[in-house]
Amino acid sequence: MLHFFRHPTVRRIAQLGAGVIFLAAALPKIADLEAFSGSIHNFHMEPVVPMVLTNVLAVTIPWIELVAGLALIANVKPRAGAVVYTALMVLFTVAVVAALARGLSFDCGCFGKSDAANLGMKKLLENLGMVALGVIASLERRG
Amino acid sequence: MDRWWSDGTERGGVLWGGVVAIVATGAFLGVFQNALVRAGSKDEGLAWKYEAPKLQTLEEIQAQGSAGGATPPAPAPPADPNDPLGIPVGVTDIPDVGRPIEVTATKARELVDSKGAAIIDAREAADYAAGHIPGAVNLPFDEVITDPERLEAFDPAGKPILVYCGGVTCELSMKLGYELVRLGKKRVLVYTGGWPEWNDMGYPTVKGTAPEGA
Numbered sequence: 270m271l272h273f274f275r276h277p278t279v280r281r282i283a284q285l286g287a288g289v290i291f292l293a294a295a296l297p298k299i300a301d302l303e304a305f306s307g308s309i310h311n312f313h314m315e316p317v318v319p320m321v322l323t324n325v326l327a328v329t330i331p332w333i334e335l336v337a338g339l340a341l342i343a344n345v346k347p348r349a350g351a352v353v354y355t356a357l358m359v360l361f362t363v364a365v366v367a368a369l370a371r372g373l374s375f376d377c378g379c380f381g382k383s384d385a386a387n388l389g390m391k392k393l394l395e396n397l398g399m400v401a402l403g404v405i406a407s408l409e410r411r412g
Numbered sequence: 413m414d415r416w417w418s419d420g421t422e423r424g425g426v427l428w429g430g431v432v433a434i435v436a437t438g439a440f441l442g443v444f445q446n447a448l449v450r451a452g453s454k455d456e457g458l459a460w461k462y463e464a465p466k467l468q469t470l471e472e473i474q475a476q477g478s479a480g481g482a483t484p485p486a487p488a489p490p491a492d493p494n495d496p497l498g499i500p501v502g503v504t505d506i507p508d509v510g511r512p513i514e515v516t517a518t519k520a521r522e523l524v525d526s527k528g529a530a531i532i533d534a535r536e537a538a539d540y541a542a543g544h545i546p547g548a549v550n551l552p553f554d555e556v557i558t559d560p561e562r563l564e565a566f567d568p569a570g571k572p573i574l575v576y577c578g579g580v581t582c583e584l585s586m587k588l589g590y591e592l593v594r595l596g597k598k599r600v601l602v603y604t605g606g607w608p609e610w611n612d613m614g615y616p617t618v619k620g621t622a623p624e625g626a
Contacts, residue, residue, distance in 0.1 A: 302446070302458050310464060311583060323462035328446045333438030340434055348422050349430025356431075409423060 274405045281344075283406040287354045288341030290399060291334045294380050298331035305331065312364050313371070333357070341406065348407060355403030362396040369393065467514035467586060467602055473507060506572050508598045512589030515574070520545075520603040521615055523574055530568035531623075534577040534588045535607065543617045545576065545610055546624060553577065553584040557591065564595050572599035578607040 273279060298305040306327035310320070318326070333353065340350030368388055422430055449457035506513070515523075523529040524545055531548040533540050540550040549566070556562045566573075573592060577585040589602040603610075611617060618625030 299445075306458055306462065307465075310462075320464060321462050323464075324458040324460060325462075328458055329439040329442040332442035332445070333435055336434050336438040336441065340430075346422060346430035346434065349427055349434055352427065352431050353434045 271408075275408050275410075277410065280406060280408055280410070281347075283402050284341045284344075284347045284351055287351060287399075287402050287406045288338045290402075291338030291341065291354055295331045295334035295338060297380060298327075299335065302327050302331075312368050314364060314367070330357070348409070351403055351406035355400060355407050358396065358400045358403050362393070362400055365393055365396055465586070467512055467589070467604070468509075469514045469516070470506065470519060470601070473509055473513055474505060506599050506601065511593055512575075512586065512600045512602045514604050515601045517603070517605050517609055517613055517615075519601075520574060520576070520605070520610070523572070523601075524616075529572045529574040529601065530566070532566070532573060532575045532588070533607075534575055534584050537621075539578055539607070541619065541621050543611065543619050544607070544623075546616055546618045548576075549623050550621070551588075553588055557588070560591070560595060563588075563592060566592075566597075568597065572601055573597055574601045574603055576603040576606045576610070 274283075306324050309323045309326055334357065337350045337353040337357075340346050341354065365388060369390075446457045446460075524531065524547060527547060531545055533544045533548040533550045534553040534556075535544075535550070536552050536554070537550060540548075540552075544550070551562065551566065575585045575589050575592070577588075585602050585604065585606060589600045592600045
């Protein structure tokens with residue numbers, strides 16, 4: 270099984286997929302930072318991340334997504350790009366789980382404002398799928 | 413020897429170097445872009461220090477008003493068919509300030525008891541049916557935010573509008589409050605404690621899909 274996922278073509282496809290996902294996530298956020306800032310606020314992570322940092326995250330996260338997405342697509346440091354993608358995806362998933370566990374319900378803004386779906390199991394499964402994609406994309410190339 | 417652009421064989425120090433480079437480049441570009449935008453105009457871009465949007469409470473606004481602030485005087489309350497005197501209790505002191513106003517449980521109770529406000533329950537239909545504040549009309553946030561005509565059609569009959577929802581932070585009611593004001597509704601109040609607080613306090617509730625109960 271792992272052998273299949275290590276196949277260069279499979280990994281490359283996973284990397285392209287992850288790259289496209291990150292570009293699709295980054296561009297609408299960069300276009301409307303204010304909306305993204307509001308979305309971060311909605312997650313109410315202040316027990317872990319101070320509220321005052323909300324805008325710092327809103328300013329930096331989309332651009333990190335953009336650079337990682339471009340690295341994945343352009344095949345420049347793709348493995349590093351895949352590791353960044355996976356790490357961010359894991360953090361987003363943790364934030365979604367924490368929000369769901371506390372009964373918060375809101376539009377997550379994951380892909381900007383067009384993603385008006387409220388947080389729910391669907392979002393969680395979607396996120397887990399995207400984490401799995403990242404893991405495949407991060408697999409080490411042998412030989 | 414790894415080439416700088418690598419083709420997916422990077423590992424160890426080179427891999428982590430790449431990770432740091434991507435994060436640092438992204439963070440730098442983000443900060444740079446926002447700084448550039450803010451250098452042009454302070455109103456553009458995001459403030460570095462985040463301040464949560466907060467509603468003013470009715471008490472704060474009334475205190476401003478009595479201190480000679482610019483708050484316009486409250487319009488005359490409308491005739492209420494349920495009140496022979498035509499003046500719902502506790503409604504006369506609610507001004508229209510062009511933005512939503514936060515109210516406490518006590519004030520919400522007063523408005524509900526006197527039927528002095530048109531009440532909107534912004535929660536989902538199932539939650540509403542399981543129990544709501546007497547007289548509240550169900551306008552689920554998810555549905556009406558994408559369908560402003562439904563909100564526009566909501567007629568408070570000249571009364572202030574009281575919005576509430578459920579959940580931990582009840583920010584949907586605040587957003588809905590802003591949306592109502594944007595659509596031209598007057599005297600929009602947000603009961604931020606919402607359903608959880610109302611229910612915990614043992615205030616009257618009704619079940620079912622009708623405002624006054626099934």
